Amino acid sequence: MSMPISRVMFIVFCAVSSVCWAARPNIILVMADDQGWGDTGYNGHPIVKTPNLDAMAGAAFVFDRFYAAAPVCSPTRGSVLTGRHPFRIKITNHGRYMRPQEITIAEELKASGYVTGMFGKWHVGSAQAESPVSPGGSGFDEWCIGLNFFDNDPYLSRNGKVEQIKGRGSDITIDETIAFLRKHKDGDSPIFAIAWFPSPHDPHREKPDPENLYAGQKKAGYLGEITVLDTAFGRLRSELRKLEIADNTILWYCSDNGGLDAATSGGRARKGSIYEGGLRVPSIIEWPASIKPGRTAVPANTSDMLPTLLAMAKVQRSGKPALDGIDLSDVIAGKVSKRPPMGFWHGFQGGQGTWSDRILKAIMEAQQAGKPTPHPERLKKDIGTFPQFSETKLRGHAALLDWPWKLHSIHAKKLNYQLYNLSSDPMESKNLAANPEHRERLDGMQKKLNDWQVSVIRSLNGKDYEK
Secondary structure, eight states: OOOOHHHHHHHHHHHHHTOOGGGSOEEEEEEESSOOTTSSTTTTOSSOOOHHHHHHHHHSEEETTEEOSSSSHHHHHHHHHHSSOGGGGTOOSTTOOOOTTSOOHHHHHHHTTOEEEEEEEOOSSOSSTTSTTSTGGGTOSEEEEESSOOOBSOEEEETTEEEEOOSBHHHHHHHHHHHHHHHHTTSSSOEEEEEEOOTTOTTOOOOOSSTTTTTTSTTHHHHHHHHHHHHHHHHHHHHHHHTTOSTTEEEEEEESSOOSOGGGSSSSSOTTOSSHHHHEEOEEEEOTTTOOSEEEOSOEEGGGHHHHHHHHTTOOOOOOSOOSOOOOHHHHTTSOSOOOOEEEEEOSSOOOOOOHHHHHHHHHHHHHHTOOOSOGGGTSTTTTOOOOOOSSOOOEEEEEEETTEEEEEEESSSEEEEEEETTTOTTOOSOOTTOGGGHHHHHHHHHHHHHHHHHHHHHHTTGGGOO
16 A cells, blocks of 8 residues: 655655654644533633633633634534544534545544544544545544443443443543553654534533532533533643643644523524524644633634644645635634634534444444444445435525624525624624624625635535546
8 A cells, every 4th residue: 555645755855854753743623512602700700610621721722712614513524634624524413424525534544644533522523433435534643432422431432343331421532542652652753632522412421420410400411511521621632741742742622613601602692593692612622732811802703614624733734625614823823813704504404413332222233242343334324325406495593704794694584684783793793784883894794605605505416526
């Protein structure tokens, strides 16, 4: 099997410049499941305790206006992996699979010499090793994952073999990540790891220490799981220092969509909505060797993570389709204060249920009995099909954010436009679309949003792969 050209070129580069693999930063991406922007101590939550996230926020770089690419989980995860809006890769809602034609960040980094690991909630494809959209088929050398969220004593797929692991799901996710770091910290390759928490997704069965920490509080289970994941995250961050790799490790924390409590979501509404509360999430990036502590109000989103990280790792992207994300390096360095508009879209298709424990337990029992998989349909679930969607019937709820202006396009019984100035109206309560003063702005943003949606539909229809 021939070695990828990008890796060969980098080996040559190392030889002539005395740069080794280890000089490149390690990269660890950590994501919560349903934690809203305001559901942290450092963002002012009046009750929840997140001392580890608060400590990181004080020592690292905070994105004050960071957005999930979608208001539900699977699409946002696809955006992290590809740098593209999730509709383009066929993840139009939760439970849908990404297309194997996409080149993920794990594949890009692996081809450039990284050892890669995926731990926790997957939810963008299969947990069966033979699937092209399992973690193994998507660029990860090692993996231990659930298909969707999971709680205590979950069934997880380790490189395709399912087992039940005792403990809280958030702790297990970090335990597996730490084991991967310990295994490879002294190796010749830099490390890329993803740790995607299964919490604080309901039904909130993971309990904090002590269990009665939020007794009597509204949404006590939700607050409890946020503290559980914060404690687990603190163990990961502490381990980086124990292993003496923290200085040259990029650690990036965020959530996959808005939170479950509209009161602390950081805007209007909550998870499932294109309004601010459904998209705005906490985000902190730490790289002691290269990033100074700070905070920015420049909008950014999860599609920006791939181009930013590849730039920081000095990896030339091999994927050809256009990205929706941008490199945020200059934003982090304080060199730019404006970014191109960002598009959002939800409600084009419905989601698909994924019962992680139920499915994985059945697969485990079949594996132990030497029987065929009971879920052959999940190996290549609709990934080889290219249904053609209309470029004019753009159903659902879309939005264009060109800070501070945000235009909503809502296709219900009739098309409805809403225009808000987020600087003066952060709760999106005063619709300015009918104001003659903003007619020119409205027309221009409508065209930009429509053009972007058409380009997304063309990607969804498979146009990006024709060449």
